[in-house]
Each structure stands twice: as structure tokens, then as C-alpha cells.
Amino acid sequence: MSDQTYARQERAKLATLRARGMNSSIDLIDQSDFTGRMFNLTACRIQSTSLTDACVAANGVLHQGGPLAATQPSTAAASVGTILIIDGSNVTSGLGVGLGAAFAYAPRPEWVSNETSHWTIWAQHAQKLLRPSDTTENVEASASAKLRVERLARIQAALGLPALLLADVLRISRPGLYKWLDVSKDIALQETSRERLAQMERLAAHWSERSRAPLGSAIHEPLGSGTSILQLLTQPAVDEAAVDRAFDEIAMKLKSKPDTLSQKLAEAGFTRRRTQMATPDDE
């Protein structure tokens, strides 16, 4: 089917959608997305490496757009089908404005469809994505999202790293890490990410076997080999045996580290006043 024919057919479907009214297919436009920013919903037909036909949903009205090749998202360049793109630009009106920053978020694989009846799928995705959720809904966390967050919490509990370093260790971006840490987000982890996560989980467990304290700032400590644990953990291919040896070395160092002032105070009998806080169940 040529693009021209295709576009003509889509216009007819679009007219039908318009006749039904936006609210019948999408309940909410101009809502916060999962990270709380305003967005527009963009649905684009992707042909090969160009976007040849596009529609933008803004303020409850579908607008038809033109070629978008100049702004195509690289991650979807090879896809053919319908794609939903969340616009984080806080823009709510108009096609031209909405599309300008339409690719602030990388499209998720599940937003891309190769189905012929992609408008239907588009509407289904849109309904799912845009139901009144953002903060305001009690987002039902999926089991896999819960498990992912729990695994990360275990790693953090053992390593005690700030977010930036944890992202480096997992070899993902910091915003990416925040998404991983958000239980309301279902994320299909790529194979490399899954393996990296599993590896860090293993290494975190190895550290926990050596110390009850978090690794924390010791991650920067120079090792006998001249490197640091951070350097070892951020390698593309982590040498687990080398990390284990480094853990041994650091664990020994930590044991001989002088107490902090509060530890000295505690040992001398100066303890914190306990708080008799009421728990929700007690109150």
C-alpha cells in the first residue's frame, strides 16, 4: 500500500474516531504521565524510516499531521506501525507545538504495533496509558515491577550507593534508574540490563556475606591493585572474582577503621532518646 493510499484510508478512520469523539477512545488528554509531567499524546504512523502520517491528540481533539521524518525517534526508526509517544514538554495545544518535543521519552516496545488495525491498538494503548493515573491513582503495581524494585532495594541496602553511582554500576542513565525504582512503571528490561541487574544482585549478596554495613563510600577506596571497587563495578564486563577479592580487602579495612563520633558516644553509653511513636495500628 502506498503512503498516499494509506494516508487516505487513515483519514477516513480518523474521521470516524472524530465522529465518536475523543473521549470514547481516550478518556484523558493533558494528564500527568508516570513521572508527573504534562504531556501530549502523539500517535504516528511510521513507514520504514520516516513518519509519513501523524495525529496528535491535544485537548481532547485529534489533529492530523504531516510528514515527521525530521523528528523521528531513532529507537523506532526501523519500525512500521503505530507508535505512541509521550511528550514531556508541558505543551498542551496544537499540532505544531506538540510535535516539536514529541520525543522527549523513548517509545516503549509495547507502544509500537505492526498490526494493520493500528488505530484500534492506538486507542487501546492510549486508554491504558492515560487512564487517570499519574500520582493520583493508586497504581496497581505489577508483580514484575514489585520484584524489580525489591531487588534494587536489596542491592541498595547492601551497597548503600547514591543514585548516580548505582546508575553507573548498572550502566543505565540516572533517569532510567528512577524509572526502574518506580514500582508503578512496568519496564521490559533488555537482556543486558537483566544480566547486569542479576550480577549486581549477586555481588551485593557477596558483600553482605562479608559485612553488615553498607559498602557506601568505601567504593571509592583505593585498592592494593591501584583501582577501586567503583572502577571494577562500572566496567562493561565485571570480573566478579576481582570484585570479590576487592570486597575482602575493603571489609578488612573497614574493620580497622576508627569509630565515628556517634559510635564512640554509643560505646561510652550515650544513646539516642528512643521515640515512642504510635504506629498506624496503635493510634
Add this chain to the structure above:
Amino acid sequence: MLPNVGPYLTQCGNAQPVIVPDDWIIVISQTCDVVQANHPNEPFVEVLHCRRIQELRGEYQGRRSTRRLDFRPNKTSHGDVVLSAHAVADRYVIPREILRDANPDPARSLSDIAVSNLQQWYALRYTRPAWPDAFNERFDNKAKKRLSNAVKLLPIDEVEVRVAIAEKDLELDAETPYHLAVFFVVDQTAWNDDPGIREKVYASFSEFMATADACRGVVVNQEVSGVKSGDEFSWQLTRVTDEWNFANLSDQG
């Protein structure tokens, strides 16, 4: 004793409240004030008239409201008793002298937790920071519930949630975001010795951050926020931050 106390339980211009046997009259004044040997030094004590209610109400339990508190006086001895009191309308100052020859009801005593709860509720009314109304409005009920659930994961005595608000004194228009930094401060001993607590804290922190950051008009500074040990969280940071409290998310008034 009630006949002696009753006449003093009046508010200016109001009729004396009805006090039924199920009500609790709780002496709020410090013990040292109540037992002060020199009567003129402490001529009055303060009491709180608590009425029995059926069950805890979400908006008033957990010190969420500085105006009204629903609480259990003693979960062990009075497991089915729930009381409620208003911070202004149910507070009275009575002459200490009338308590001189009276003893507290031996069948009724507050648990340590209830005492602490009441103390903190009183303190909260006068010490809570006045966060801007426009900031508070950005946390709807569902967001508050999600935040509340996140905080419930925490071992209460070991962790303190603190937030810094960059625009803490400003009522911003709807288009301008508030910037927030969030800290979960963990007792140093728990931090060093208890991986289980740290795991709970990190899980709670993640949920808290995701929820706060998803609130429209609230931008959480992820770079500076974090989980800190008590050793690491400095005096300076305590001055920059406020303790997180759901009562702070109510009107300033």
C-alpha cells in the same frame, strides 16, 4: 471527681459540655507541674476532654490533623476504645487544687505510645512548619495515601523522613513548580548493622520519591535526595530540611 471538675470544663460563651462515663478526661500538664509542691507556682493544670468514637478516622488519626486527633488510649487494656479530641474545643485549664484529693481512674491509663502520640500532637500544633498552601494542594488525597503507605514501610524509631522545599515561603502559581529534596535519615546503628532495615528504607524511599515526583507541580531533586545514615546527615542539613509530616500538608491556618 467529675462533679468537681465538671463546672470548670467550659469554654467562654459556651455551655458546659455533656460528659458521659465513656469519656476520658486526660491531664495533659507535665507531671512535675501536677505534683509541684508549691501551689502558687503551678495553680492550674490542663485537661483534654476525649470522647469515645466508633473507629479511627483516616483524616484524624496519625496526627494528620492538628485540629483533631483520633487515637487509641491503650491498645492492651482497652483494645476496643477509640477516643477523639479537638485541639481547641476540648482543652480546658482547671484549678490544680481540685485534683489534690483525687486519684486517676485506676482502670484507665494511657499507654506509653498514646502518651507520646498526644505529646507529639500538641507539639505539632505549635511547631509544624507552615508549608505553602499552593504546595500542599499539589498532593491530592491519592498521592497522600500513596506517600503514607510508603512511609508505613519504615521502622518508625529508626528512620526520619525530612524534606527541603526550595520555595518554602512562596505561594507559587499553578505553572511554577516547587522543588523538593527528600532525605530518609537512618539511625547510625541500624544503618551499620541492619541490612533488613536498610532494605525497607530503600524500598520506602523509592516509592516516596516516585510518588512525590509524580505530583503535578512538584519537582524532586533526585541528585541531592537520598538515604543517609545519621552520621552523615549533618546539623546543616537539619536546618535546611523539615521533618515530613502529613499534618504539614494541610492549610497553614
